[in-house]
Amino acid sequence: MNVEELVAKVxxxxxxxxxxxxxxxxxxxxxxxxDKDNIIEAAKxxxxxxxxxxxxxxxVDYPKDGVFRIIYNxxxxxxxxxxxxxxxxxxxxxxxxxxxxxxxPIYTTADFQEREAYEAFGITFKGHPDMRPLxxxxxxxxxxxxxxDFVVKEEPIDLK
Amino acid sequence: MTGWVExxxxxxxxxxxxxxxxxxxxxxxxxxxxxxxFERKTAARVQRRIGPYHVSPRIAGGLQLLADxxxxxxxxxxxxxxxxxxxxxxxxxxxxxxxxxPVVAIPFTxxxxxxPLPMDYSLILALALVTLSPLFIIVAGWASNNKFAIIGGxxxxxxxxxxxxxxxxSFLAATAMTGTYNLVDIxxxxxxxxxFIVLNPLAFFTAFVGVLLSTSGFxxxxxxxxxxxxxGAFTEYSGLMYGINMxxxxxxxxxxxxxxxxxxxxGWYPLKPGEGxxxxxxxxxxxxxxxATILMMIFSFFRAVYGRYRLDQAIEIAWKILFPLTxxxxxxxxxxxxxxxx
Amino acid sequence: xxxxxxxxVGFNDLxxxxxxxxxxxxxxxxxxxxxxxxxxxxxxxxxxxDGDIIVEAEPDMGYVHRTMEKLSEVRTWIKSIPLFERxxxxxxxxxxxxxxxxxxxxxxxxxxxxxxxxxxxxxxxNRIAAFLYGFGIFGVFLGHSTMxxxxxxxxxxxxxxxxxxxxxxxxxTYPVFGGVRxxxxxxxxxxxRKAIRYMRRRLEDYRKIFVDNPVIRSRLxxxxxxxRNLAIELGITGPNLRASGVKYDVRMNHPYEVYDQLxxxxxxxxxxxxxxRVLQRVEEIKQSLRILEQVADWLDKHERSPILHDxxxxxxxxxxxxxFQEQGRAKLxxxxxxxxxxxxxxxxxxxxxxxxxxxxxxxxxxxxxxxVRIHSASARNALVYKYILPGHxxxxxxxxxxxxxxxxxxxDR
Numbered sequence: 001m002n003v004e005e006l007v008a009k010v011x012x013x014x015x016x017x018x019x020x021x022x023x024x025x026x027x028x029x030x031x032x033x034x035d036k037d038n039i040i041e042a043a044k045x046x047x048x049x050x051x052x053x054x055x056x057x058x059x060v061d062y063p064k065d066g067v068f069r070i071i072y073n074x075x076x077x078x079x080x081x082x083x084x085x086x087x088x089x090x091x092x093x094x095x096x097x098x099x100x101x102x103x104x105p106i107y108t109t110a111d112f113q114e115r116e117a118y119e120a121f122g123i124t125f126k127g128h129p130d131m132r133p134l135x136x137x138x139x140x141x142x143x144x145x146x147x148x149d150f151v152v153k154e155e156p157i158d159l160k
Numbered sequence: 161m162t163g164w165v166e167x168x169x170x171x172x173x174x175x176x177x178x179x180x181x182x183x184x185x186x187x188x189x190x191x192x193x194x195x196x197x198f199e200r201k202t203a204a205r206v207q208r209r210i211g212p213y214h215v216s217p218r219i220a221g222g223l224q225l226l227a228d229x230x231x232x233x234x235x236x237x238x239x240x241x242x243x244x245x246x247x248x249x250x251x252x253x254x255x256x257x258x259x260x261x262p263v264v265a266i267p268f269t270x271x272x273x274x275x276p277l278p279m280d281y282s283l284i285l286a287l288a289l290v291t292l293s294p295l296f297i298i299v300a301g302w303a304s305n306n307k308f309a310i311i312g313g314x315x316x317x318x319x320x321x322x323x324x325x326x327x328x329x330s331f332l333a334a335t336a337m338t339g340t341y342n343l344v345d346i347x348x349x350x351x352x353x354x355x356f357i358v359l360n361p362l363a364f365f366t367a368f369v370g371v372l373l374s375t376s377g378f379x380x381x382x383x384x385x386x387x388x389x390x391x392g393a394f395t396e397y398s399g400l401m402y403g404i405n406m407x408x409x410x411x412x413x414x415x416x417x418x419x420x421x422x423x424x425x426x427g428w429y430p431l432k433p434g435e436g437x438x439x440x441x442x443x444x445x446x447x448x449x450x451x452a453t454i455l456m457m458i459f460s461f462f463r464a465v466y467g468r469y470r471l472d473q474a475i476e477i478a479w480k481i482l483f484p485l486t487x488x489x490x491x492x493x494x495x496x497x498x499x500x501x502x
Numbered sequence: 503x504x505x506x507x508x509x510x511v512g513f514n515d516l517x518x519x520x521x522x523x524x525x526x527x528x529x530x531x532x533x534x535x536x537x538x539x540x541x542x543x544x545x546x547x548x549x550x551x552d553g554d555i556i557v558e559a560e561p562d563m564g565y566v567h568r569t570m571e572k573l574s575e576v577r578t579w580i581k582s583i584p585l586f587e588r589x590x591x592x593x594x595x596x597x598x599x600x601x602x603x604x605x606x607x608x609x610x611x612x613x614x615x616x617x618x619x620x621x622x623x624x625x626x627x628n629r630i631a632a633f634l635y636g637f638g639i640f641g642v643f644l645g646h647s648t649m650x651x652x653x654x655x656x657x658x659x660x661x662x663x664x665x666x667x668x669x670x671x672x673x674x675t676y677p678v679f680g681g682v683r684x685x686x687x688x689x690x691x692x693x694x695r696k697a698i699r700y701m702r703r704r705l706e707d708y709r710k711i712f713v714d715n716p717v718i719r720s721r722l723x724x725x726x727x728x729x730r731n732l733a734i735e736l737g738i739t740g741p742n743l744r745a746s747g748v749k750y751d752v753r754m755n756h757p758y759e760v761y762d763q764l765x766x767x768x769x770x771x772x773x774x775x776x777x778x779r780v781l782q783r784v785e786e787i788k789q790s791l792r793i794l795e796q797v798a799d800w801l802d803k804h805e806r807s808p809i810l811h812d813x814x815x816x817x818x819x820x821x822x823x824x825x826f827q828e829q830g831r832a833k834l835x836x837x838x839x840x841x842x843x844x845x846x847x848x849x850x851x852x853x854x855x856x857x858x859x860x861x862x863x864x865x866x867x868x869x870x871x872x873x874v875r876i877h878s879a880s881a882r883n884a885l886v887y888k889y890i891l892p893g894h895x896x897x898x899x900x901x902x903x904x905x906x907x908x909x910x911x912x913x914d915r
Contacts, residue, residue, distance in 0.1 A: 135567045
């Protein structure tokens, strides 16, 4: 299966939900843009099609556009052909209202990853049974450290 | 002048004192220190390390344990605010005393003049005393008011219930063979290399494993298992108190080894106690101690070879395997007595 | 959140083994194991026990969190390599290689063949060292002090080899964009072959004292059983996944460097319990030794040639090239410090000793990354504690913890 076939297959699985498909460098990573409202349906279909786990949940902050881009990078363990590829299921949510729905009922893998996104970006995943910070302590999570407007304070290396 | 010396010698030779202080405390302590060094050294040899070395390189780090002891004694004993102070302090001390006490019931000679107590029911007395000390380990764990300590104490409690009957029954197999509770008579029955380890190896085996279980030696080091419950019942102890706790387990194992020696390994044989203090008392005790030390060395070698069993597995082994074996060993003893092999 | 007992909802919904335990009563005993506890690494597991049975387990990670994802956004591209190494210092090459490859993807370059072999060489050396480290920790968790000392001693062999190759015992920073930092020193392959022979012999010793030890077997067999479906559902990776019967290894499913040209197998066990995971790791060490032999053969056959991509190598002054020909060291050129990576996104993954690590790298054309998202093997395996521990006994916790080969710094990132 080459990447064109994969794109065709993903388009077939998600049919009209697909807004845009981007094939990234290396030809093993495609990013499928969908609507926020379709995410649960899309995830269900993807899981049925053999993408059985979330390899990693990436959130990227674009302050210029005023959005968070949430990318569920799906892949497969059970299907040898699919396992070569990563399919990023991506959608944007507004920066000033960081709320979305959880994929936890579909993918158990989302459990800790959504908690990580919650602590680092302050995005609430509705329906997640245990929405608490995972790695950070609550005061640090309050600062939402991975947002672009959190600036890392650089300390001078010279001794005073 | 000479009167004083004689008086001091008399006091030292007085059996209760000699037996409790010298044979019960000083000699086992010396053996325990040697065994700890031996344990660390053999484990190091198996694990391709050097082991204790820097304190006294010429005698292969032999003084390391003394150095540790000194360090323990000068460490601050921290008593947390949340503990039950009276029980917290007294429990390890009582446990220590109780683990030494059984030595008064163990004969180190067959000359009645040197018995600290009448020896008629000495086996029963020794076993009764030896099974008392674990209760105070539970008390120590409970008084610590620490979750790990309580879990450790509970594990100890589970293990007591399972090993005690095994240890007692397999020692009593000797009574089944000889028809007496008198340890001196039991030793006498083993004259001429008729050691009970040869006549009833099953009883020796179950007693051996029972001792391992009771003194939390590998592979049954469960109550103090470091990687689940930190130090078991002794989690909150520090300094000398911790040293006492750890030493008490070894002292108890030493006393058990003495008992095993007397009951199964022929006591003071091949030596025959003779006249006077030296040949009548000192020499037989040395023989017994040498045999017990060899047993201790076997116990401590397991540390390098085995991991530890799970709590439920250890209890399962105790009830499902060892207990029937013990009963069989007891029956074997009865049979041997019936057919007059003893 | 409202009205929900924490952590139990998922069990009931998904019909996972955790749901088979008894109903939680008031008399639960909550024990905090870690983060400073002899039985866990720098990680806390909160367990609630009923008697001796764990009813609920909650991994509480983050004790050694270093916000690497954020830190990488304020560092130049090359500086992130030594930063990411801190995730798993004894597995440094495996952990940083996917990042290097992702940036290479964005740059549109590929390392020369010799550099690829050298990367594989260090990757496998690291992998063996990391497995031995895991064995040591596992051994001491089960109270087996000999299994603690032996692998730690034998690990020294591989750490020394890595030091000879790269100049650093642990944090090698060996793969850089477009190649590697150093070529093999003279006589290295002979020492490597000797080490391989030694390791094969030692594996036999391990089998005698640890793997076939009746006490250890009774502790591990049937404990921490992860069925195949659950392993996939939880997304666990690495040897843990393969011990549950899933034949998935990034080296095979998404071959990188020269793994597709090497002859090795992906061992798979079907049992899925802690004992299978031990056997799995032993087999993986054997396969790594096999790979190392082939790499040694290849290196013997081929002459020294540039180990950096031409794009960087052509900027090297003549003195650098002379030093390289004589001593095999390639000093990094100034171009690395001002490197700007073209706009784009790349996703790359690699097989570390503990499983799959994945990097999402996004560049906006500046000299620092726009976003780097790391998801490491241990972070994914941490789910096991939440879903597998319930129903086991408290004394099974070290056995499961050790058999997963969890490494807190890697999970916390």
